[in-house]
Amino acid sequence: MSTITAEELSATTLLRFATAGSVDDGKSTLVGRLLHDSKSVLTDQLEAVERVSASRGQEGPDLALLTDGLRAEREQGITIDVAYRYFATPRRRFILADTPGHVQYTRNMVTGASTAELTVVLVDARNGVVEQTRRHAAIAALLRVPHVVLAVNKMDLVDYRESVFAAIAEEFTAYALELGVPEVTAIPISALAGDNVVEPSANMDWYGGPTVLEHLETVPVSHDLAHCHARLPVQYVIRPQTTEHPDYRGYAGQIAAGTFRVGDAVTVLPSGRTTTISGIDLLGEPVDAAWTTQSVTVLLTDDIDVSRGDLIVPSKDAPATTQDVEATVCHVADQPLAVGHRVLIKHGTRTVKAIVKDIPSRLTLDDLSLHPHPGQLVANDIGRVKIRTAEPLPVDAYADSRRTGSFILIDPADGTTLTAGMVGESFASPEPVKDESDEDGWDF
Template identity: 75%
Template sequence: MTAPTHGPTHGRTRPSLTEQTSATSLLRFATAGSVDDGKSTLVGRLLHDSKSVLTDQLEAVEHASRSRGRGEPDLALLTDGLRAEREQGITIDVAYRYFATARRRFILADTPGHVQYTRNMVTGASTAQLAVVLVDARNGVVEQTRRHAAVAALLRVPHVVLAVNKMDLVEFAEPVFAAIAAEFTEYAASLGVPEVTAIPISALTGDNVVTASAAMDWYGGPTVLEHLEGVRVTDDPTEDPARFPVQYVIRPQSEDLPDYRGYAGQLSSGVLRVGERVAVLPSGRFTTVTGIDLLGEPVDVAWAPQSVTLRLADDLDVSRGDLIAPAATAASPTQDLTATVCHLHDRPLRPGARVLLKHTTRTVKAIVKEIPSRLSLADLSQEPAPAELVANDIGRIVVRAAEPLAMDAYAESRRTGSFLLIDPADGTTLTAGMAGEAFGRASAADPADPADDEGWDF
């Protein structure tokens, strides 16, 4: 797609999309690995050797390491920030780190390795463009490795890096690396992962993390940082159809603008232009974009992820939660939804549960009508009609919403194809969902037709 450009508008010239992205190249990536695979050490080594650690942070890590009787700084402490994490020596929460090199800016999500924290990986990888999956060279591909690969595939992360760690403990043997890389790549291919890059490393000593390893001269590929800097990011929100969730209706009381009505929000994807024919969803009414205001000034075109205010030709009933999209690509609103979900809360999710469904800026009442299947990540088999989903479970659900939702399939848009289920009593997030996704071997269970429930009549 050609990047949108435009000339001066009302005396002002704004940079084109190409000019903006070339100057601010950003990669969002997540790390995942089994317990004690050295994931936090890898992240710490990456930050340390790329000189992305402040002096006071390094001094704090050195002090904490000495208090534990260690001669060298324990770089894992750069990411294990919670007290419980430090006491147990494990990663519990998703730790976000921001750093930059001369070639690219990065947002890193360091996710936990324990099975009971799979939900945290779903959170950290939900917006990732690349996932780094760590494997201990001594143990090879284990069940949690397969679990992390499956979650990355389920979330449609475009790029996966297999980092075979602790190569120093297997004498930097090439056959060990080759066997692990072959097994993982075959499994990832069965999941539909489009690309796997395998890199042999030692996070403890820094081999092939930022600098090339002299001990593994048989490996001719990039280091971890070189790959992160050079990988081509294809998850460009402007390449998807335009989607504009309305956040706020602006009606300034001004003598200069007595009839002004603007619809403020952030473009979640795509490009919108003045003069474009659009649909307001879920009502399905059509109109034309007559103006776009960016930072208080009119422009001819806007693209994701800019926050703008739209002005429309017709006086329609538009409010927070509505979605504005090009008329030609607008999704068909529906109240019935089948989706793959990861259950996040310790409270189980059961058929008949009354929830709130949040999609972009729209929140509606909904009922979980059925749970057709639950996925086993060990062998990708489906358990038909489970009684409930518990924390970290991935399964298929059928939901009936009180009002129509203009939701895309997750396969078409990770931004407008995802949603959350929320407890209406206390606002707790229960479940993260991906509309229309099917994963693993097909289940024999067929979704039943949704029916109305007493008290939630829809």
Template identity: 80%
Template sequence: MSSTTIEAGTTSLLRFATAGSVDDGKSTLVGRLLHDSKAVLADQLEAVEHASRSRGAAAPDLALLTDGLRAEREQGITIDVAYRYFATPRRRFVLADTPGHVQYTRNMVTGASTAELAVVLVDARNGVVEQTRRHAAVAALLRVPHVVLAVNKMDLVDYAEPVFAAIAEEFGRYASSLGVPDVTAIPVSALAGDNVVEPSAHMDWYGGPTVLEHLETVPVVADPSGEPARFPVQYVIRPQTAEHPDYRGYAGQIASGVLRVGEQVTVLPSGRTSTVTAIDALGQAVDVAWAPQSVTVRLADDLDVSRGDLIAPAAAAPAPTQDVEATVCHVADRPLRPGDRVLLKHTTRTVKAIVKAVPSRLALDDLSQHADPGELAANDIGRVVLRTAEPLALDAYADSRRTGSFLLIDPADGTTLTAGMAGTSFGGRLGAP
């Protein structure tokens, strides 16, 4: 297999996240996208119309399609990450609608962590603001490969091309400094529907795609064969049947790359090597399997393999380590401090760890590093140094978003404390000392 991309015309899957400052019209944009692409069921639209009338609105407020929590509807803001699933004839979509408030930065990290594209909204009247820069920085930090700048409320600036051009140029410069590889700017009016699903009749000076057209055609990596194979073991299968008395299979989901029968592999963290003798997928024997398939792998040797171990090609296996340096987003309300004892969950492996140091905290508004902050509070992004009780086979997050990420968990009550990204390089100025 060779590395390819899925082009338009196929029913590929795109995961994308939306972000924007408060009152930039993000929920209205998402609602318009769902409504105009015929992804809203009749009963959903009826519920929105009823809620809109109860609030005195003359027309359906499409923002209510995503602001589903009662608190969100009452305040007119987005608080939680709202996931929506919809499809067009050209592509399937998983949408994570994330909050705009600065105190919910952690929610954006959650929504964008698996996204292949981020839609960042800007109010055409206000231009690029601090929260816009913050959202762009988070997208860069999480290695989101594609960013759409949606300049919204163009109807309130008379659809003026110079306004759009100035905002697009400023955002483009900032995104470039962050190392964002691909930015597409689109002028829209979510309220009126301009350039969301249908081209605008008011902006004939714009010749680019609509938001939906870009979402349908942006290239998505489809073949993971260019990445080294990573297979976290989730479960050991020993059926103990008369037909297969010696069957021992290792079940799990391939995190990246391709596994092949006959390939020499290393089991981590033990470092023992063996050869793949069989791969079972959906009850059938196959010669090749790739991410994100769930399979059962059988090895030639009777090794001590259990849940949490990682099977990788012998020639491209990561070196296990107990010393972890990472950039993290702290998501819990209680601070993270040096000396804290935590659990570190990486793929299917959970080990004890201690926070040795918090060297710096990142200010996302100007990307400056605050040395020795002493702690990380909720929504803070910073550097941490960890020591684990057992070795971990971590990749750098820049190389693999799946096997380079981890969670820190409170061992007392199981609360998720921190989302971590292993390694020190995050493109542009992010992560620089």
């Protein structure tokens, strides 16, 4: 196994990407092939896979086992959870989320792709674009994943015919572009045989594009979130009350976006109180500035009421607070979400009561038409919702911030996650119905 020096690793960029596709399209095999052929597999891992494969009577190693790490998954022969893997080449570092293909686990695809800059959607060359393929394309569009790769797998089972690949690529690309996906790169592959995964295929000389790994290594990725709207959700209030620091009061959290500097004028939401940053502690040391993804403790000049769930923002760039949230959601729970349902909405570190006031539309994946006022959403439905919250929330549009423009709805009875929501994201929707009042104390 080749090694990467510390100097090479520090000079590489990071790409977060997710895989998605229908059952048995070969996602885990593709990921295993990527890890194996890029020499990112440790010797003992490969030996373990070879032993398990031999015990099953297989001639060669089953590379899918490199990602299907849980025993329950291996026994069923499917991926049932999001399997995260970390690997690197001399050109780039990668965080991979391998998501399940079963329809009932679409929620895991939402989880895996929520932070991804690229999604690889696999299609079985024998089956072409199916409903789950369209669902994954719709989720990638809603989550605003910048790059989508269509990997047409199992080309060896269709005799590597260019016409099969071209027809699938044309159908998927047209569908994805209609959804608003900004970029689709189609690559014909055989994950089992290794064609066009890491090395170019001798069986498809008609294809002149990049391999999967080559595209992953070269696709442009922007991590310049330091210039976005600065947002710090407060996770914890630190008051050590020691003799050394009797008056210390810090507000800890991970910066969701942007940059904060000592001396900045800031506003605490939803209260709207203003103050300035008097200090920033990072890893126990004072710093002058901190930026996206860093976990920090912020000190404020004035002694104002700040608690978990509040949002610290620049005073000149504060989002509006609202109790009426409109969003597109992907419903992930088995129980339906209906108009009038009482829920909890978790936005950042803040959780408040809310009511589903309206479901204006549900997206039909086959032709992207809208079913007006369906009354409820069932598992894996994508639709528009209107929510009334008990307390004001400082929300950004999802187009401006994937962190502070997203939320989840939770069942208050048992804590089940119901939907994943994107504020302001919209397919054209019909006129809303009139809100009906709720008489049980949850009408805000």
